[in-house]
Amino acid sequence: MQNEWNGIGVFVEHMFEKPHPGSLEILGKARELGDKYGINVMAFLLTHKEYEWINDLINYGADHVIYSINPLFEHFNSDVYFQGMTKLIRSFKPRYMLIPATRNGVDIASRLAIEFDTNLTAHVIMLDIDQSTKELISGVPGFGGNIVAVVRGVKGLPYMATVSVGAFESKFIENREGKIEKVDLDIDESKIRIKVVEKELKEIVDISRAEKILIAGMGCQEAYDKVKKLAEKLGLAFGVTRPLADIGLAPRSLQIGSTGVNLKSKVAIILGVSGAPHFVSGIRDVEKVISVNIDDEAPILDHSDVFVLADLEEVVDKIYEKLGGE
Amino acid sequence: MKNIIVCMKIVPKTEEIVFDPETKTIDRSKASNEINEADKNALELALQLKDKYGANVIILSMGPPFFEEFLKLGIAMGADDAILISDRALAGSDAFVTARALAKGIEKIGNYDLILCGEESSDGSTGQVPPGIAQWLDLPVATYISDVLEVKENKAKVKRVLFEGHEILEVDLPAVLSVELGCNTPRFPDFRRKKMVEKEFKLKMWNIQDLGLDPEEVGLKGSKTIVDELQQLKTREREKKIVEDVDEAVEIILNAIK
Numbered sequence: 001m002q003n004e005w006n007g008i009g010v011f012v013e014h015m016f017e018k019p020h021p022g023s024l025e026i027l028g029k030a031r032e033l034g035d036k037y038g039i040n041v042m043a044f045l046l047t048h049k050e051y052e053w054i055n056d057l058i059n060y061g062a063d064h065v066i067y068s069i070n071p072l073f074e075h076f077n078s079d080v081y082f083q084g085m086t087k088l089i090r091s092f093k094p095r096y097m098l099i100p101a102t103r104n105g106v107d108i109a110s111r112l113a114i115e116f117d118t119n120l121t122a123h124v125i126m127l128d129i130d131q132s133t134k135e136l137i138s139g140v141p142g143f144g145g146n147i148v149a150v151v152r153g154v155k156g157l158p159y160m161a162t163v164s165v166g167a168f169e170s171k172f173i174e175n176r177e178g179k180i181e182k183v184d185l186d187i188d189e190s191k192i193r194i195k196v197v198e199k200e201l202k203e204i205v206d207i208s209r210a211e212k213i214l215i216a217g218m219g220c221q222e223a224y225d226k227v228k229k230l231a232e233k234l235g236l237a238f239g240v241t242r243p244l245a246d247i248g249l250a251p252r253s254l255q256i257g258s259t260g261v262n263l264k265s266k267v268a269i270i271l272g273v274s275g276a277p278h279f280v281s282g283i284r285d286v287e288k289v290i291s292v293n294i295d296d297e298a299p300i301l302d303h304s305d306v307f308v309l310a311d312l313e314e315v316v317d318k319i320y321e322k323l324g325g326e
Numbered sequence: 327m328k329n330i331i332v333c334m335k336i337v338p339k340t341e342e343i344v345f346d347p348e349t350k351t352i353d354r355s356k357a358s359n360e361i362n363e364a365d366k367n368a369l370e371l372a373l374q375l376k377d378k379y380g381a382n383v384i385i386l387s388m389g390p391p392f393f394e395e396f397l398k399l400g401i402a403m404g405a406d407d408a409i410l411i412s413d414r415a416l417a418g419s420d421a422f423v424t425a426r427a428l429a430k431g432i433e434k435i436g437n438y439d440l441i442l443c444g445e446e447s448s449d450g451s452t453g454q455v456p457p458g459i460a461q462w463l464d465l466p467v468a469t470y471i472s473d474v475l476e477v478k479e480n481k482a483k484v485k486r487v488l489f490e491g492h493e494i495l496e497v498d499l500p501a502v503l504s505v506e507l508g509c510n511t512p513r514f515p516d517f518r519r520k521k522m523v524e525k526e527f528k529l530k531m532w533n534i535q536d537l538g539l540d541p542e543e544v545g546l547k548g549s550k551t552i553v554d555e556l557q558q559l560k561t562r563e564r565e566k567k568i569v570e571d572v573d574e575a576v577e578i579i580l581n582a583i584k
Contacts, residue, residue: 015490075493078457078467103488107469110457113422119550120421122452137554142451146561147345147352150554193466193501197483198494212583234583246508253489259451267582277341284562290579296568305565308575318576 005157007040007064008033009094011085012057013076013105014045016203019053022100024060024170026163029127030098031061031171037129042066042094046084046185048074058178060170065178066092068185072192075199076104079192082111087185089116094158096129096136101162109162118156125167126150136161141258146277166208166262204253208261210237212268215256217241217279219272219293223313224249227271230316233323236269241279257282271312275300327381327477329438330372333428333459334365334385334400336393337449350556361396364444364507371474371505372442373404373513379477381439382406386431388416388424391531398523402515409435413533418546421450425458427544430537432463440482441502445470456504467502468495472509 008030013020027043034041043062045054048071057065066088072080085108089097099109101123113120119136126139126148136159139148153159207213214231216224218241231238240250242257256263257279263286270291273279280303283289291300292308292315301307308315342357372383385400385408387393397408411431419427432441441460446453453469460467468484472492476483480499485492487506497503534544542548569575 078469103470106453107457107467110421110425110452110454111461111467113454113550114425114458114461120452120454121551122421122454139557141559142449142556146559148557148559150557151551152554153550154552155550193498194468195496196493197496199491201488201491201493204490236583251489252487269579269583280561281559284559288582289564290582292575301566301568303561303564306567306569306575306578308572308578309568309570310572310575314572315575315579318572319579322576322580 005093005095007042007094008096008098009042009044009089009092009158010062011097011099011105011108012043012045013100013102014047015201017051019057020100020102021170021206022102022105022163022165025165025168026098026100027057027061028170029163029168031173033127033129034061034063037131039129040064042092044085044088044092046070046073046081048072054180056172058180059172059174059176061173063178065180066183067181068183070185070187072187075196077192077194077196078107078111079194080187081108082115083187083191084185085112086115088183089158091183095134097158097160098127099160099162101164106162109160113160116156116158118158118160119153120160120162121151121153122162123164124151124161125164127161127163135159141281146281164262204251205237207237207239207254207263209264211266213237213239213263213265214269214271215239215241215273216244216271217273218243219312220244221249223316226313226316230319234319237265239263241273241276270300270304271316273300274298275303327375327379327439329435330375330381330383330440330442331432331435331438332365332369332372332383332385332400332405333441333443333455334369334387334397335362335444335447336360336387336389336396337362337447340448345556345558347558352556359392359396361399362444362447364446364448364505366444366512367507367509368442368444368505369400369403369405370510370512372440374510375440375474375477376404384409384435386428386435387411388427388431394529397529398527399515401523401527402520403513404516404519407530409530409532411532411537413544415534415541415545418549419544420549420551421452421454421458422550423544423548425455426462426548427534427537427539428455429459429462430539431532432459434532434537439477439499441465441500443502443504445504445506453504456502460502463502465500465502466497467504468497469504470506471503472506474503
C-alpha cells in the first residue's frame with residue numbers, strides 16, 4: 001500500500017480484445033504531463049485474460065501497468081468494474097485519476113467520485129496541473145461547445161476527470177521501459193446487482209480521424225440513402241448530425257458535435273445541416289468546410305468556407321450524373 | 327410497481343445563451359427555459375411503465391421556484407405528483423452536491439422501485455448525476471437505457487445503448503436508470519389534466535433542512551469543483567463564399583475532395 005497520493009492513474013477501457021483508443025489518447029496526455037512535472041503514470045486494467053498489448057501500454061506512455069485478471073472482467077459491468085477500480089485506487093493512490101468519457105467510463109467515474117468523496121470534471125478537452133496547489137485544471141466545453149469552462153478540482157483525492165475521446169493524440173514510443181505488475185483483486189459477487197444477459201456490439205468505424213468526410217443533416221432525411229451512398233462512391237467517410245442519430249437513421253458513432261465526434265479533417269462536405277452550436281463545435285478543426293443548404297439564413301453559413309445556396313438533392317444528383325449515374 | 331421517481335431539470339435553451347467576452351460571463355437571463363429533453367424521455371418511459379404495470383409517478387426537481395410551471399407540464403403529461411427541492415443555499419451546486427440533494431429527496435419520498443433520469447442535462451452535460459444518485463443510495467445503476475423490456479420479480483430487464491451497439495441487462499430493483507436522449511417520443515400534455523393542474527395541483531417544496539442537509543455541504547461551499555473562468559473558443563475564420571450555381575458548386579466539391 002502506498003501512503004501518499006502520487007502520480008496519474010489512467011483507466012484502460014477495452015472492447016473487442018483491444019484497448020479503447022480513448023484510453024491510449026489519455027495515456028499520451030498523461031505522459032506529456034508526467035514528463036513536464038516529473039510524475040509517474042500508471043495504467044489500470046481489468047481484464048479476463050493476458051493480452052500482448054498489455055506491454056504496449058508502456059509504449060503508449062505508462063511507467064507502471066497494473067492489471068488484474070478475473071473472468072468477471074471480460075465485459076463491462078458497472079458493479080464489477082466499480083469494485084475493481086475502487087480497490088486499485090485504494091492500493092495505488094493515484095493523485096489524479098483519468099477515465100475516458102465513454103458511456104462506460106462516465107458510469108464508473110461518477111460512482112467512484114462519490115465513493116472517494118472527491119471532485120470529478122466531465123468530458124474534458126484540456127488538462128493541466130496547477131504547480132502551486134497540485135490541483136487538476138481542466139477545460140470543459142459547455143453551452144453547445146463554443147465556450148470552455150476552466151474547471152478546478154478543489155476538494156478530495158484523487159482529482160478525477162473523464163476525458164473526451166479524440167481530445168488528445170495517442171503516441172506509440174519505441175523502446176520505452178516500465179514496470180508491469182499483476183495484482184489479485186477480490187470481487188464480492190454478492191454485491192453484483194447487474195447481469196449482462198445479451199450483447200450486440202460491433203466494432204465501430206472511427207471517423208474522428210477521417211481526412212475527408214461527408215456529413216448529412218436533417219435536410220437529408222428524405223434523400224438519406226442516396227446521400228449515404230454518395231459518400232461511399234466518392235470514397236469519403238460519412239457522418240451525421242445529432243437529430244439523424246436521435247431518430248435512429250444512423251448510429252451514435254457517426255454523430256458529429258460536442259456530444260459525439262470532433263473532426264480534424266481536411267475537408268468536410270456538409271449537406272442539409274442548419275448549424276446548431278453543438279454541431280459546429282465538432283467541425284471547428286476542419287480545414288475546409290463546404291456546405292449545401294437551401295436556407296440562406298442557416299447559421300452554418302458563418303462556419304463555411306463555401307456555402308452552396310441550393311437544393312441539396314439537386315447537387316447530389318448532379319454529382320451522380322458527373323460520376324456516371326447512381 | 328410502487329413509486330417511480332423521475333428526476334427533472336429545467337434548462338435554458340442552449341442557442342439562446344449569450345456569452346459576453348468582455349466580462350467572460352454567460353447571460354442566461356434572456357434565454358427561455360424548457361424541460362431538459364432527455365428528462366422528458368425519462369418521464370415518457372415512466373408513464374409507459376405506469377400504463378403497463380401501474381405505478382405512482384413522482385417528478386423530483388431541484389432549482390428556483392419558477393420551475394413550477396414546467397413541473398406542472400409534467401403533471402399534465404401524466405405524472406401523479408411533483409416535488410421541488412428549492413433553497414438559495416443550493417445555488418452553484420456541482421454534480422456531486424446535486425446528486426446528494428436528489429438522493430436525499432428520493433429517500434424522503436421513499437417506497438420506490440425505479441428512479442429514472444435523463445442521460446444528462448443539456449446545460450451541464452456531465453452525465454454524472456444518475457450514477458451519483460445510485461451511489462449515494464447504494465443502488466445499482468444502468469446508464470443510457472433506451473427501453474425497459476420487462477419488470478418481473480424485483481428485476482428489470484433493460485436495453486442499454488453504447489456507441490458500439492447495445493446490451494440487455496437484468497438489474498435488481500430498486501435501481502437508477504439514466505434514459506437515452508431521443509429514445510422515445512414524449513406525449514403531449516393532456517388538455518383536461520392541464521385544466522385540473524391549474525385548478526387543483528399544489529407543488530410540494532422542500533428546503534435543505536427538510537432534507538437534513540447542512541448549508542456548509544451544499545451549493546458552492548459543498549461543491550468539489552469550481553469554475554475558474556470561462557473562455558470563448560476561437561472559431562476558425564471561414565471564407566463564407568456563397569455559390570448559387572449548382573454546376574459550379576459540384577465543380578468545387580469534386581475539386582476539394584480530390
